[in-house]
Amino acid sequence: MFDFASFFLEQAEANARVQFVYNLTDHHVAFVNTAYERVLHGTQAQVNNELPALLGRLHPDDRVYLAHYWRMWSKGLISDEVEVRLQSPGQPDEWFCLTPYYRKTASGTVWLSGTLHNITVTKQYQQNADLFNSRKNATLDMLSHDLSGAFIMVEQIADYLRQEIKPEPDGEMLKMLDVLASTSQDSVKMIRDLINLEFLASANSALKRDRVNIGDVLGVPLEQLEHGQRLTRHHFSYSLPAAPLYADLDVNKVAQVLINLVNNAIKFTPDAGTITVRVEPGPGCVRVHVIDDGIRIPLEMQPYLFDRFTRARRPGLRGEHTTGLGLATCKTVVEWHRGTISVVSAEGQGSTFTVELPLSEVIGSVPVA
Structure with missing residues (x-):
């Protein structure tokens, strides 16, 4: 037998x-x-x-x-x-x-x-991939603002020349100015569409959560955003918790939510305005505040802000296009992590978006041997 x-x-x-x-x-x-x-x-x-x-x-x-x-x-x-x-x-x-x-x-x-x-090799590979993605996405977002701003300026110059050239420009010159304006419009739309597609593609991929130190994983895109502040002509700063805070996160998705919220703050904050990100502990959670001193969100728009294809859509201060999907997708990703997202916006105070994510579940402490 x-x-x-x-x-x-x-x-x-x-x-x-x-x-x-x-x-x-x-x-x-x-x-x-x-x-x-x-x-x-x-x-x-x-x-x-x-x-x-x-x-x-x-x-x-x-x-x-x-x-x-x-x-x-x-x-x-x-x-x-x-x-x-x-x-x-x-x-x-x-x-x-x-x-x-x-x-x-x-x-x-x-x-x-x-x-x-x-699993050391696998973890190192994953951490390097997350690091690369966070830096890439933050850099792309900063560059998109810089390039979009340049094309919007070209469009505005073309419109100005069309109105100011005296005597009336001939047909060929009008055609060239129209081409310049329409090409600039198409370029801005293409840049923003590419960024939106990148965000939506990341958000719609399968959720893969790992227990990570929030300060480590969010510090990477925040550092990249700080380096890119000269491209957006804003004052950008951030702070991270002094002690480790662990949460079960899909690193790429949460980093994309953070980048998207900073992107929104840039769109609605005038040049030389201030954008601040604070990551801090809360009761059983970590709080991420994205604070700007830009134009406020009208009170009547706030209840619809996180709806898909929201009626609260409005162009950015520099003519940036919006799909109405960004904040709705942010809300979905945050809720996948059993968290919440909220906004406070008042006249003369700008806007503050707050994301709360639960810390890794630890109940008490018992000996392991």
Whole structure:
């Protein structure tokens, strides 16, 4: 008769991922495969003695998070994967993904088993891709304002020349001025359409949330926007929380929401106006405020501001076109993250858009060993 127990034991020993079984009732590791020695550089026979030191290598920002996860797991209330970082002296942090399994026997013994594998390369690739996308989108948005402004000025000059040239310009000159004006209009529309398409494409892609430090991921586009402020002729500044704040975010989508809100502030703030972004902690959430001293949003428009194809559409101060989809899409993305978006706008005070996003769920702190 085929010995299934031996077969699965051999399979576990041959696995490149760490596989383990923990007896929660007796608080000891009942089994760990030899991958423990290759992946975590321990000694298989000494795993119970080495466990406290291994847990001591957890990144400080991940300890309470994993403690909450452990409490839920030990009650059979969670089966999702969790990602944590381990530290080693003089070495970069390593990322590990834990896949859990829970089993309670008829006698009451609780067994926790799972696999652990190193995902450092994957995380580094993802972080680099997010970094590139955030910088690219912020740079494109700044350049679009600069190029749109130049084309709008050309259009205005063409209209001025048409009215001011005396005597009346001949037919050919009128045609050339018309071509100049229409080409400028088409160019502005094309630039804004490309930016809107980029935003909508990002917003409509599948949601992929990761636990990230808000200051790290939003700092990238904010830094890029600050570098690009000379192109928009505005005063731009931002502030980030002093301590880490972790939330489960789709980094690209949330960064695009931030860029879109700053873009709106630029559209409705005169040259030399001030735009400020503040990222700060709130009760159980992180708050992102985008503040400008531009023209206010009329009170009658505010209830419809986040509607799709809203009646609150209006051109920017420099003639920028609007589709009526930007703020509606921002609201959708924020709600996907179980957050809220709101606006306060009053005469002489400009506008403040506020996004609130819930922090990663951590309820209490319990020991993980």
